[in-house]
Amino acid sequence: MRSPSILSVVMAAAIGTAAQEERITGELGDAQIVTGNPPGLVYEAVLPDDPWTSGLSMQGNVQGSILAASAPDGIGVHFRVRFANLPQDEGPLSYHLHAAPVPADGNCSQTLAHLDPYIRRGSPPCDPSAPETCEVGDLSGKHGLIDPSEVGDVFEAVYVDEYASLIEGEGAFFGNRSFVLHLASDLTRVSCANFVLRVDGSPDSPPSNCTGSMLPPPSSSSIALPSGVPGPTGVMPSSSPEPTGSLVPVPTAAGAVSAVPLTLLGVVAVVALFGM
């Protein structure tokens, strides 16, 4: 019986072609896994006190932040996403890294579209089983929506996204950008926040090369934590703010801040915040 086998071959080829045609990816191809993210970097974006869109079913704003740290092996980025006071009546929420920062007036619409260096665009929705085909910034598309009917008041997720970059200058770098929290149903922008550098991993001074006699790198002046922002003490900032007088509880021999404790601080912060 030759004809059935020929038919099956033709059908298989047709199905294969159809499957290829259905695979949506970026105009520039699939997102590439990011390697070489500098160790010890920690960025955080904390939601403001007031929502951008009023009239939703929560008192005040959703509270919380996205914490992002370079993975120990440099491949991708560790994210810790924690939101509380979620609106309960508007269905699931989504969140994305967006291309532009939030301006000083807090206008979330000015953050533009998703971080999308491979020009994939948001529609149709991304397939989380093939994250390389998703927009880099579509974190909830790749790692799951927030469904208050399931999680209640508080959502928390910890994951590694292999396509996000903490290397300045790369298209997938988001340290100078923002995230936006949306209603998933119509993409209403609930709130948004900018990422800020919390711990500089001092890429010029990897831990294995630290002797204590090394001078702080030129970037060390930017390591100072913003005033009023709790230090990376391992306590979740949104729940238990620390007094600002104890921002950096790292003992240093001569009171001098060197590259060594700062690098260790980064490692400690990453371990403390992500080793849950």
Ligand SMILES: [Cu+2]
């Ligand atoms: Cu978005």
